[in-house]
Amino acid sequence: MHLERRDDLGFIELLAENHRLDEKPREEIAALKLKGVDIAIHGVSLSLGSAGLPDQSRLASLDRLAEVYDAVLVSEHIAFVRAAGLETHHLLPVERTEDMLALLVRNINYAASRLSRPLVLENIASLFEWPDNTMDEPEFLTRLTRETDAMLLLDVSNLYANALNHGFDPIEYVERLPSSKIAYMHVAGGTMRKGLYHDTHAHPLPGAVLQLVSDIALRLPGVPAMLERDDCFPIQKELFAELDSIEDALSRDYACA
Amino acid sequence: MPVLESKEQIIKEKQARLVRALLKSEETPEGFDDAAIDAARRSLARKRSRAAARTWPGLFTDSKSHERFEAYCRKRGAPLSGALLDGRLFARYLEREHVLTAEQLEEIARFDASYMVQGKELRLRNGADRLFRSAIRRLTR
Numbered sequence: 001m002h003l004e005r006r007d008d009l010g011f012i013e014l015l016a017e018n019h020r021l022d023e024k025p026r027e028e029i030a031a032l033k034l035k036g037v038d039i040a041i042h043g044v045s046l047s048l049g050s051a052g053l054p055d056q057s058r059l060a061s062l063d064r065l066a067e068v069y070d071a072v073l074v075s076e077h078i079a080f081v082r083a084a085g086l087e088t089h090h091l092l093p094v095e096r097t098e099d100m101l102a103l104l105v106r107n108i109n110y111a112a113s114r115l116s117r118p119l120v121l122e123n124i125a126s127l128f129e130w131p132d133n134t135m136d137e138p139e140f141l142t143r144l145t146r147e148t149d150a151m152l153l154l155d156v157s158n159l160y161a162n163a164l165n166h167g168f169d170p171i172e173y174v175e176r177l178p179s180s181k182i183a184y185m186h187v188a189g190g191t192m193r194k195g196l197y198h199d200t201h202a203h204p205l206p207g208a209v210l211q212l213v214s215d216i217a218l219r220l221p222g223v224p225a226m227l228e229r230d231d232c233f234p235i236q237k238e239l240f241a242e243l244d245s246i247e248d249a250l251s252r253d254y255a256c257a
Numbered sequence: 258m259p260v261l262e263s264k265e266q267i268i269k270e271k272q273a274r275l276v277r278a279l280l281k282s283e284e285t286p287e288g289f290d291d292a293a294i295d296a297a298r299r300s301l302a303r304k305r306s307r308a309a310a311r312t313w314p315g316l317f318t319d320s321k322s323h324e325r326f327e328a329y330c331r332k333r334g335a336p337l338s339g340a341l342l343d344g345r346l347f348a349r350y351l352e353r354e355h356v357l358t359a360e361q362l363e364e365i366a367r368f369d370a371s372y373m374v375q376g377k378e379l380r381l382r383n384g385a386d387r388l389f390r391s392a393i394r395r396l397t398r
Contacts, residue, residue: 051269084273086280089308090301095271099264127297131288196296202307231307 049094125158138176202231313344
């Protein structure tokens, strides 16, 4: 995709599950590092929200990958991906209760203690809600950041999807988060299907998501954002145009400040 | 049982019921929005289908392929690890449905020359496997 042709990249993410530790580190990533681009390791299969402690070998792999690429952080999701001996290959929401909070705090602290880089946690998109939630997400995330040292990765597209599908105000959501704990943001494309918005990482960025990025940037000045695209890659020109549109959306912050 | 452990056990059971509803089409757990769970179930199957199509493009050549994959998901229930294995098991399902073309059968045979399904995993064939496989082929020719 020739990302090295862009001079304005601050950081990229490596999807941990796409990299094997027995392979040589990728040269194109080393080239980006030489240009000063930071690397973040992003995992999708740790399942911090599952009962039981997170898997030690997965944690060791994440940490080893972070070492290999000299990453600045490791990010994962506030979610579970397996239960009943079944792999879902999908991020599922945790129930937002005191008991779940206690379990997550324990698992996050355990994971953080086995990683040599800071752990950053991402909000996910979900088409359904648990019926017995006792907290909304901003409260739950705020409590997590108070009770652990983890920072937050705000996925704007997941927030957009949840706000649309579950009917809440995304700006009020952001205003209730601890802004100093937000490390960076994800932005991705999606599509409407049968009245529900799906965050796909495979479709172009909708204008409404970019508008939300702008509105959030006003409230979180200086928080960087990255494009998540991992399926149906467009031609380079279109991909670079999407990166430019995120940059524009973020810079409205400075124009209005 | 200590309090934390018993609470964790409850979480474990609740998550298990939810995952079985999503992957094995078991009953939606009480209190959940049935329509939302159904949408999530379809979304998971689509995602799994796209992943299998990327690794097995030859099995997804006509407009009914994804529909057939969803039928396979409903029948098979839980996905095993990895899209490559999922695709191979989908191929087995299509073989039983007698809908594979000669080209698709060839693609599967090429794949099987290098890999084998062992329990819930896919593994590369070693020299002994290949020898055994070629002896079987000679005997059954």
